[in-house]
Amino acid sequence: MVRWDVLAAITGMALVTYACRAGGYAVLRAVRPPPWVEMVLRHLPGCLFAAYVAPPLLALGWPGWMGAAVVVGVQVATRNMGAAIIAGIAATWGLRVLAG
Amino acid sequence: MGSGEGSAFPACAMTIRGPVTFTRNGVRRGAVTSVPLLIGMVPFGLVIGVLSAAKGLSFAETVLMSSFVFAGAAQLVVLELWTDPAPILAATIAAAVVNIRMAPMGAALAPWLDKLRGWKLWGTLSTLVDHSFALGVAEQRAGGRDAGFLLGVGLCIWVGWVGTVAAGHLGGGLVRVPPGHPLFFASIAAFLSILVPLWRGPRLDLLPWGVAAIVAIAAHRAALPVPLPLLLGSFAGAGLGAWMELRGRGMPPREDARRG
Numbered sequence: 001m002v003r004w005d006v007l008a009a010i011t012g013m014a015l016v017t018y019a020c021r022a023g024g025y026a027v028l029r030a031v032r033p034p035p036w037v038e039m040v041l042r043h044l045p046g047c048l049f050a051a052y053v054a055p056p057l058l059a060l061g062w063p064g065w066m067g068a069a070v071v072v073g074v075q076v077a078t079r080n081m082g083a084a085i086i087a088g089i090a091a092t093w094g095l096r097v098l099a100g
Numbered sequence: 101m102g103s104g105e106g107s108a109f110p111a112c113a114m115t116i117r118g119p120v121t122f123t124r125n126g127v128r129r130g131a132v133t134s135v136p137l138l139i140g141m142v143p144f145g146l147v148i149g150v151l152s153a154a155k156g157l158s159f160a161e162t163v164l165m166s167s168f169v170f171a172g173a174a175q176l177v178v179l180e181l182w183t184d185p186a187p188i189l190a191a192t193i194a195a196a197v198v199n200i201r202m203a204p205m206g207a208a209l210a211p212w213l214d215k216l217r218g219w220k221l222w223g224t225l226s227t228l229v230d231h232s233f234a235l236g237v238a239e240q241r242a243g244g245r246d247a248g249f250l251l252g253v254g255l256c257i258w259v260g261w262v263g264t265v266a267a268g269h270l271g272g273g274l275v276r277v278p279p280g281h282p283l284f285f286a287s288i289a290a291f292l293s294i295l296v297p298l299w300r301g302p303r304l305d306l307l308p309w310g311v312a313a314i315v316a317i318a319a320h321r322a323a324l325p326v327p328l329p330l331l332l333g334s335f336a337g338a339g340l341g342a343w344m345e346l347r348g349r350g351m352p353p354r355e356d357a358r359r360g
Contacts, residue, residue, distance in 0.1 A: 017169050
């Protein structure tokens with residue numbers, strides 16, 4: 001079952017989301033950016049993910065930070081994302097249980 | 101067409117040696133690389149599915165939204181403000197506000213995207229998510245030249261996303277993942293593991309990343325709505341990084357004379 005009002009909302013969301021995905025690149029193709037824009041864009045990936053993880057990590061408290069250290073440590077050591085993610089969840093979970 | 105035009109990013113283009121390709125092999129490699137990241141999506145996808153069911157969306161509507169919008173944070177925000185009849189304008193505006201962060205991602209991937217045409221370009225952009233952006237940039241910096249990698253990551257994440265949301269809707273009351281459950285650490289862990297290959301050393305990245313994190317936390321504490329903490333944090337950090345580069349080296353000479 002698909003209602004028309006829901007379909008309209010989904011269509012609106014889908015259109016603006018595609019505009020966000022393709023729009024930045026489309027604008028850049030048309031307008032040549034100054035060098036500082038290139039530099040900002042080069043720094044953006046790391047900063048975006050740092051800004052992503054910082055507030056929830058703070059909310060999780062020290063088990064979260066320990067889990068984060070485990071994720072980074074395992075990722076650096078093994079270059080295996082699956083192992084890093086699972087080790088991090090296990091560490092956070094275990095610490096939470098231990099902390100009661 | 102346009103094969104002679106340079107990358108929009110001369111400085112980035114220097115790190116890419118040889119022509120950019122788009123092969124089936126690259127798509128497969130991207131998909132395989134991103135499989136572990138699916139672990140990080142499972143709790144989030146299940147929550148979106150359960151929430152969709154709770155808000156009265158049918159299974160078909162839930163799958164349609166996840167397939168065509170394909171943006172977890174936006175879907176979460178929209179579902180939180182969902183009403184019956186559907187809030188068409190509010191949902192559209194909310195999706196635009198949350199997803200505006202994706203606009204600079206396509207721009208930053210220009211060294212690859214500039215070499216693509218037609219569906220390969222606009223189709224790849226339609227699968228762009230945080231994960232494919234980060235893995236794509238890391239692959240680019242490592243000298244990767246196969247832009248199919250980006251589509252591979254995007255498709256794998258898309259299948260995982262639609263699948264877990266559908267499972268969440270079907271599971272309904274069966275899967276109860278309370279907020280604050282350690283399983284939610286999975287998505288943070290996925291993003292942390294993504295950050296590792298993006299690290300270029302303390303001189304370039306330490307201060308910008310630190311400032312991005314601190315500004316995001318401050319904006320979060322100030323109760324600014326999604327996605328403002330993310331946007332303010334990432335642009336504060338990236339702006340600082342650019343400023344440090346400009347100050348440290350002086351303005352690099354423009355190298356785009358060849359393009360006129």
